[in-house]
Amino acid sequence: MRFDACHGSGVVRLRRPPPPATRTRKEARIERLTARGPKKLVLAYPEYSSITAAPLGVAYLKSMVQKSLPDWSAKILDLNLESHEHFLAELRQGPFFTAKELPEGREGELAIVRAAETYRGAHEHDFFDADRMIDYARLWNRAMKSVLFMPNAYSRALFQGGPRPDRISRHVALILKEKPTAVGISICYIEQYFAGLCLAKAIRERAPDVVVLLGGTMFKEGIAREWGPKAWPADYIVSGAGELPIVEILAGRAEEANVAGVTIVEGEELRTTPPFYDTDFEALPDADFSDFDLRAYFSPRPVVAMQTTRGCYWKRCTFCNHYTTVGGSYQLRSIPRLVDEMRRHVANGVRHFTFVDDIISPARFNAMGKAILDAGLSIRYHAMSRPMRHFTDDIFKRMFDSGCRFVLWGVESGSQRVLDLMEKGTVVADVEGCLARAAAAGIKNHVFIICGFPTETREEFQETLAFLERVRPHVHAVHKGPFGLERGTPVYDHPERFDITRMWRKPTPLIYDYECRRGMSPADARAALDEARPFFRSFAAGKALEKGDFRFRDHMLLFYCRDEWERLTDRRATPAGSAAGTRSTTARPT
Secondary structure (H helix, E strand, C coil): CEEEEECCCCEEEEECCCCCCCCCHHHHHHHHHHCCCCEEEEEEECCCCCCCCCCCHHHHHHHHHHHHCCCEEEEEEEHHHHHHHHHHHHHHHCCCCCCCCCCCHHHHHHHHHHHHHHHCCCCHHHHCCHHHHHHHHHHHHHHHHHHCCCHHHHHHHHHCCCCCCHHHHHHHHHHHHCCCCEEEEECCCHHHHHHHHHHHHHHHHHCCCCEEEEECCCCCCCHHHHHCHHHCCCCEEECCCCHHHHHHHHCCCHHHHCCCCEEEEECCEEEECCCCCCCCHHHCCCCCCCCCCHHHCCCCCCEEEECCEEECCCCCCCCCCHHHHHCCCEEECCHHHHHHHHHHHHHCCCCEEEECCCCCCHHHHHHHHHHHHHCCCCCEEEEEECCCCCCCHHHHHHHHHCCEEEEEEEEECCCHHHHHHHCCCCCHHHHHHHHHHHHHCCCEEEEEEEECCCCCCHHHHHHHHHHHHHCHHHCCEEEEEECCEECCCHHHHCHHHHCEEEEEECCCCCEEEEEECCCCCHHHHHHHHHHHHHHHHCCCCCHHHCCCCCCCHHHHHHHHCHHHHHHHCCHHHCCCCCCCCCCCCCCCCC
């Protein structure tokens, strides 16, 4: 500051310098990202999602950041798990629900608490009591969806100025406690969408200097522009595979380099670069689960998610847009690399795995099974695939011997015309044979069914029901749902091929309603599914599936190999010198 004396008055006046020019948000975030010294990324996984295993996507991002950027550290916060924990703590203190919300009253609340304990390894006899597990599943789903999955409350908070759920403030406090330079929010499911955006908006308000990134499988190409800049309380939106874009963003190179897959939010403008899809999956580091207590999740034995491929080798199904998250590419991780990763998990007491690939081919199943057996790994797993004649008796035997206990098959329909319109590339007779061979090998078959694909008639849906009746001896559960029209699918891109006359957007992103010249309407499809519900529930691998309520896939894996638990977790089988400090494989109770 400068002081000028006014002669004759004896008064000293203070002349203030002009204020510095206000920095733009772009300048501020570049400065923050490129500052010298250690910086920290917090990867937040918001509610509401499955709670039986640790999330995989953020574990890949953490390992990539820490491998590529020596001045950055990364910390994962599973806020979905925290929300469940907090709710259960409140429930123990009860009463929590009103009689209208939970007619079962305090007895029902205590049953939910006991269900949580059972899911986490206590009360093992409860886990195999079919009637009790059905009751637990019903109470659990109702309670969690009414308390944690609240899209309307989050939507009102985002777009109508309504109050935010209290837990958003709690989650923001947990994030800011880590003193982050940047926060990445991973939104992988539609159920997480509004909660994740509320979290981003609250972080921007509480800590405007923190750089906020949005990403996850929900962010397919084009979603940012579909909703416009006002919908995104973030600095960056990542679409497609996130490992390479997040490194470029944190290194401060995204602003000028037009990094593929990055949308930059600049006030009222969006600057978008299409995703780059030729990521070398083999070159990426293994997922880093070090921030998780794998036994804190709600499964009696820890189940770890693994990914052997990215994308879909078929990529033709007209109802699907999953493969668009990797741009239609199909990337493989080498099988020796996968076996090494599984071996490290086994050394830490983990024996159960879920392969989250969109699809695994018969040849890859065969090669994986041989490698697992050659390595002497005693594990159990489940996966997804497409039923076809290329699955031979020998392949199914090798799958079973290597630990495969159930497969989720994309059957979709029992009508050949509908399958051809879907471009599934399957033949009804081949599907029947595939399911029979799998069951003969000891593998449980879960089948996915879609009702109401555009132009499908009631009579064609009856063909599907007749097909299921024919394969009843080989099917252990039916997963079903009405057709949903999503942006980025061939049905959306070419509606005239499917006799769709009109489409309009629903409140949730990427989801559309529609009208069709012929066949069942969406309302007709829902009614047909409701009418067939008793039929679907009659497919049951044991009493625990009789009423169709025991649906956690990881639980089903454990259920199917329940007689093998002790043999699998025998610590004498753990190689000498492996992973010091391994905890007991029995999950701690809530």
